[in-house]
Amino acid sequence: MIPLIFKNKTLCALAISLTLHAGATFAKEFSENHFTSQSLGHGVYELAFDKNQKAIYAASAPSFDKDKTSGEVFLLAADSLKINERIATQRRPFAVALDEPNHILYLGNALDGSLTLVDTRTNKEVKTIQLSNDADPKNKAHVREVVLDKKHQRLYVSGIGSEDKGMLWIVDTQKQQEMHALTKMDPVGFAVDESGDKVYAVTGKGELITLDGKTSQLLSRVKVDPSEANHYFLNIALNTAKGVGFIADTNTPDVLVVQLDSGKLIHRIKTPNSIAAIYNPARNEVYVTHRNARQISVIDANTYGLKHTIKTAAMPNSMALSPDSKTLYVSVKQDEKANQADYVLKLDLTQF
Numbered sequence: 001m002i003p004l005i006f007k008n009k010t011l012c013a014l015a016i017s018l019t020l021h022a023g024a025t026f027a028k029e030f031s032e033n034h035f036t037s038q039s040l041g042h043g044v045y046e047l048a049f050d051k052n053q054k055a056i057y058a059a060s061a062p063s064f065d066k067d068k069t070s071g072e073v074f075l076l077a078a079d080s081l082k083i084n085e086r087i088a089t090q091r092r093p094f095a096v097a098l099d100e101p102n103h104i105l106y107l108g109n110a111l112d113g114s115l116t117l118v119d120t121r122t123n124k125e126v127k128t129i130q131l132s133n134d135a136d137p138k139n140k141a142h143v144r145e146v147v148l149d150k151k152h153q154r155l156y157v158s159g160i161g162s163e164d165k166g167m168l169w170i171v172d173t174q175k176q177q178e179m180h181a182l183t184k185m186d187p188v189g190f191a192v193d194e195s196g197d198k199v200y201a202v203t204g205k206g207e208l209i210t211l212d213g214k215t216s217q218l219l220s221r222v223k224v225d226p227s228e229a230n231h232y233f234l235n236i237a238l239n240t241a242k243g244v245g246f247i248a249d250t251n252t253p254d255v256l257v258v259q260l261d262s263g264k265l266i267h268r269i270k271t272p273n274s275i276a277a278i279y280n281p282a283r284n285e286v287y288v289t290h291r292n293a294r295q296i297s298v299i300d301a302n303t304y305g306l307k308h309t310i311k312t313a314a315m316p317n318s319m320a321l322s323p324d325s326k327t328l329y330v331s332v333k334q335d336e337k338a339n340q341a342d343y344v345l346k347l348d349l350t351q352f
Contacts, residue, residue: 003261005048005207006309011248013202013335015148016253016291018034018221020058024167026055026165026318027160027305027306027307027309028291028307028309028352029308029310029311030306030311030351030352031307031310031311032310032311032312032332032345033315034351035310035339035345035346035347035348036080036081036173036345036346037081037332037343037344037345037346038081038082038083038343038346039080039297039341039342039343039347040058040060040074040078040083040340040341040343040344041060041062041341041343041351042060042062042063042334043060043061043062043071043092043342043344044058044059044060044074044096044271044317044331044332044333044342044343044344045058045059045061045093045095045096045318045331046058046059046094046131046317046318046331047059047096047315047320047329047330047331047344048068048097048098048105048288048320049078049320049321049322049323049329050098050100051099051100051122051323052100052313053120054076054078054079055075055076055077055078055099056074056076056077056078056182056320056329056344057073057074057075057076057105057286058073058074058092058331058344059073059092059093059095059096059107059273059340060072060073060074060093061092061094061110061111061271062092063092063117063156066156067111069090069091069092070088070089070090070091070092071088071089071093071109071113072085072087072088072089072093073086073089073093073096073105073118074086074087074344075087075123076344077163077196078322078327078329080344081344084111085123087124087239088117088124089112089116089118090105090116090125090128091107091109091112091114091128092109092110092111092112093107093108093109093116094107094108094109094110094132094133094144095107095108095110095143095144095145095146096108096146096247097146097147097148097155098120098148099148099150100120101117101150101285101321102173103120103121103174104117104118104119104120104173105117105118105120106125106148106155106317107144107146108143108146108157109142109143110142111142112130112132112143112344113131113132113133113134113141113142113143113159114128114129114130114131114132114143115128115129115143115146115155115157115171115316116128117129117132121290125294125346126177129171129176129178130178131140131143131157131167131169131178131181132158132159132167137165138159138183139156139164139167139181139183140161140165141159141160141161141165141166141167141192142159142160142236143157143158143159143160143209144158144159144160144188144189145157145187145188145189145190147189147190147191147192148173149192149194149199149306150162150190150194151194151212151213152194152196152197152213152214153164153172153174154169154171154172154173154179154216155170155171155173155214155290156170156171156190156192156211156324157169157170157171158187158189158190158201159181159187160188160189160204161186163254165183165184166184166185166186166203166204167181167182167183167185167187167190168181168182168185168187168201168217169181170182174199176347179216180216182216182218184202184205185201185209185218186193186204186205186207186234187201187203187204187209188201188204188232188234188235188285189200189201189202189233189234189236189248190202190204190233190236190237191236191237191245193213193238193260194213194343195240196213196240197213197214198210198211198213198219198260199212199213199214199216200236200238200245200260201236202233202234202235202236202247203233204221204232204233206222206223206224206225206228206229206231206232206233206249207221207224207233208220208222208224208233208236208245208247208258208260208263209221209223209265210236210260210263214259217276218335220263221259222262222263222265223256224247224256224258224263224265225256228252230249230251231249231252232249232250232251232252233247233248234248234249234250234274234276235247235248235275235278236277237277237278237279238260238279238288239281239286239301240260241281242301243259243260243261244257244258244259244260244275245257246269246279246286246288246299246301247277248274248276248277249272249273249274250273250274250275250290250291251273252273253270253271253272254270254271254276255268255269255271255274255286255288255299256268256269256299257304263332267304269299269304269306270297270306271288271290271297271306272290272292273290273291273292273295274289274290274291274297274315275287275289275290275294275317276288276318276323277288277289277292278319278320278328279301280321280325280328280349281303281325282300282324282325283325283349284300285298285299285300285301285307285349286298286299287294287299287319287321288302289316289317289318289319289330290316291315291316291317291333292315293311293313294311294313294314294315294316295309295310295311295312295316296310296312296316296330296347297307297309298310298352307317307352308352310331310347312332312337312345313332314332314333314334314338314340314343315333315334315335316330316331316332316333316344317330317331317332317333318330318331320330325349326349327346327347327348327349328346328347328349329346330344330345330347330348331343331344331345332345334345
């Protein structure tokens, strides 16, 4: 907000500044109160949009206690966020990936190192795939992210391990079984470029990993910003038409823009530390959640300028974009000490 009263000198400086930045847009701030929300419960994490049911799946792990190992998935109406069903799961789900053509919802069970498969026609569990082997330290890891490559019928799963023991599991979605695993990868988040036959992973060491989508084998591994040792990349969003990726970093400020073919850092978008990122090609925008800052950024994917911010009462986490690209759904988490429920926020992007 610019004060109404200035000294003449300040007004002159402001006029010069506006002239130099002619055509620039200033980010407008919104409040979550402008939008629909739905309170759910404790431990809400990732979301998936089901186009056939016009619904949102929201994974929930209500407790970290060792004796409370079950979880649930909320099925929400996409238009109103009304809770249509609560699906009980034997294990605690955190990550989600939806295979709509085959009616399978994949749930990543972080604490168990496994996947739960749910039939979306019946909303019943049909299979559990155990990935982590707790008896073997070399193959023990916690599931973090699950990302589907529909074209090549594979599911990529990141396993967070101690030191350099992170795993990258590849699951055959036709056979519903593990194909193979890559060790010492330290992957955290993924994005799939199906048309380009590439899979991009970001790591806790500030790296961009490129995999061959046809073989799932390593093509390259690049340190994006060698001058900064504190990077911990969580997620990446792709603008494949422009050949760039937008990296969310939980340890350091700024969203990093990288060239996908080389891993070269080409721009820093000034933002707080971030959690998740989604690219919307229909609007040429990038959406980023900033958990600690309690805000969501809307970024112009052409200019890399900040267009809008949405302030949230609690900590925005994961996102899902509607198929028509007009609505963004965000899971919002409460502070652990807060005696309030996590919730899902529905953002009408046409209001921006």
